[in-house]
Amino acid sequence: MARKPASSPSSDDLGIDEALQRAQAHWNAGQADQAELFCQRILAVWPGHADALHLLGIMAHAYGNLDLALQHVRQACLAPRAPALYFSNLAEMCRQRGLLDEGEQAGRRAVALEPGQAVAWNNLGIILQEAGKLEESAVCLERVVALQPDYAEAHNNLGNTYKLMGRLDKAAARYEHALALVPDYAEARSNFAHLLCDLGRLDEAAEQARRAIDINPRCADAYVNLAGVEMGRHRHAEALRWLDSLLTSMPGHGNGLIARSKCLRRLDRIEEALDSARQAAATAPYSAEAHNVLGQALQAAGRFDEALACFDKAARLPGTAMGTAAVNRADLLAEIGRGAEAAAVYQQVLAADPGNVSAWAGRVDQKxxxxxxxxxxxxxxxxxxxxxxxxxxxxxxxxxxxxxxxxxxxxxxxxxxxxxxxxxxxxxxTFDVEATGRWMAEIAETFTPALLGKFKGASSDLPVFVLGMPRSGTTLVEQILASHPQVHGAGELRVLQSLVSGMGNYPAAAAQMTPDEAARLGEAYLAQVAPLARGRRHVIDKMPANFMHAGLIRLILPNARIIHCRRDPVDTCLSCYTKLFAAEQRFAYDLAELGAFHRAYDALTAHWRAVLPQDRYMEVEYEAVVDDLEGQARRMVDFLGLPWDESCLSFHRTTRPVRTASLHQVRRPIYATSAGRWRGHADHLQPLLRALGLASPR
Known part of the structure; x- marks a missing residue:
């Protein structure tokens, strides 16, 4: 009778206990195939054997087959005397799969069976953290560090919970404790970097994230956190480089895909942002943050119904992104003119979480x-x-x-x-207002009448550029004109700025263009903007900062109309100073710099007034619109070559998305209370008045 190979035991050769011991020994020795054979032989004799199933689950998990691992460990936990360890491992596997409710149940069963098991409390604490049950998470993790004070991972996890609770001082202490125990703990350094970024200590944050990557180049969240630092510095291209480096080696990393979508959205690469967000949601279908970020990308793409559906889904999923998604939903409702619904959502969020600052910001803007x-x-x-x-x-x-x-x-x-x-x-x-002023003066010197008459550019008269200082009435003018049935308001487009960035040394590069290059630039602009017109006669690009490029517009799109919005300089600057802009407006956060920037802007736009043709360049005074809405509206409509339409006078009833800082103002009839309001605050505005050359209030 032939002898059976030692690697293929049967119940006749070995007892169940000895077979299990050999399976475990083979697994510990790195011999997975032999370990699996022993486990399968045990199950052939004793179907449902909990220990064999658990070991198969551990092996499947180690080799990246999470679904198979869950199948095995779930079955192991059905055994009448399944130990706490099995439930603890099931809890962690469920967490990794995004099954937080099932994971929480398994975790609670584990600690009930063995209250002194630190690992089980740690796993439950992480699940509760990800489910947004932060107070309970902190209780669990505090218990872990009490049971095992030298458990560095538990200190790190507790730091994560405290950070999500907004208790950054306590979080910092836990990360520092974890690093004191294990100085080469890459994940703790990465998390500490994230916290330092939140505190605005960006240089220290970058150093910690880089050290984490040096310690462990596969510490994925360190790349995400370093990208977050670079986004905090407004260096989005550098942030994208770190994220692409991560995703090259880990293409399905959920947090990396989420961060990449955010970064691409800030770079105005919306379709790519959508693609990354969709990948994130597919990779982590139970992740509230993935669906929240997908909603943001859809919102940026103008697909509002789909965006609202994503925010709704994210707000229903467990996790710490629930409140963020609800606020994003409210912000979008406000953007599309559904203010009452937005207000109700802000109220709901604040009732559940009175410390939600984003919800406060939305509510304050409305009220x-x-x-x-x-x-x-x-x-x-x-x-x-x-x-x-x-x-x-x-x-x-x-x-x-x-x-x-x-x-x-x-x-x-x-x-x-x-x-x-x-x-x-x-x-x-960092911002150098004097260098910015010199650059604007260089623009004026470059765009001479001779240069402006040199090229024909692209012939279309589709685009209308509404530009000027932020808070000077650009949104109001766009809303009035976009109420006309032959005009589409496309909002603040970055297309022209992107073309300028691609030219290299601007403005000198503009003077060196050939006629063909000018025409190609104009056509490149039209290729991106024309589809937005939706069959209408004109499309408005309301990027205020395009005031810097009015001369370039004349070169590449000579038939485009340009409307420059002007407002009392002190009112304009005061309005900028009172607003936390979503986009970069670096000149806006210091009164003296605001004044200096406005003077440079004023000099540049005076140049445009002198050199651009009046049939293509007009100026509109905000105060004149307030005093005589119909007269100024008729003047602008006539400038666009359109017949008059009474709907322009009911601009506040026009249903269209408004994404600027003035979105609530243009939902109301025109009012005069903002004109001259600076005079009541002159004592607080002395640095601004001096910078504007106004020695005393006028």
Missing amino acids: DYAAGDPEIAQMEALLATGAVQGLDERINLHFSLGKAYMDAGDGPRAFHHLGEGNRLKRATF
């Missing part, structure tokens, strides 16, 4: 405050108690309080908060 409003005291308490520790959140809250106090007529308190918010924001970036 007019009176003195003594209890909501002002609630926001003050968030700052005073230290409940809000992240830099971006503190900045946001200061701006919200500044606006609320301004509404309530309390100038000193308003400017206290505006001053602090602007100071904190200004400290996050």
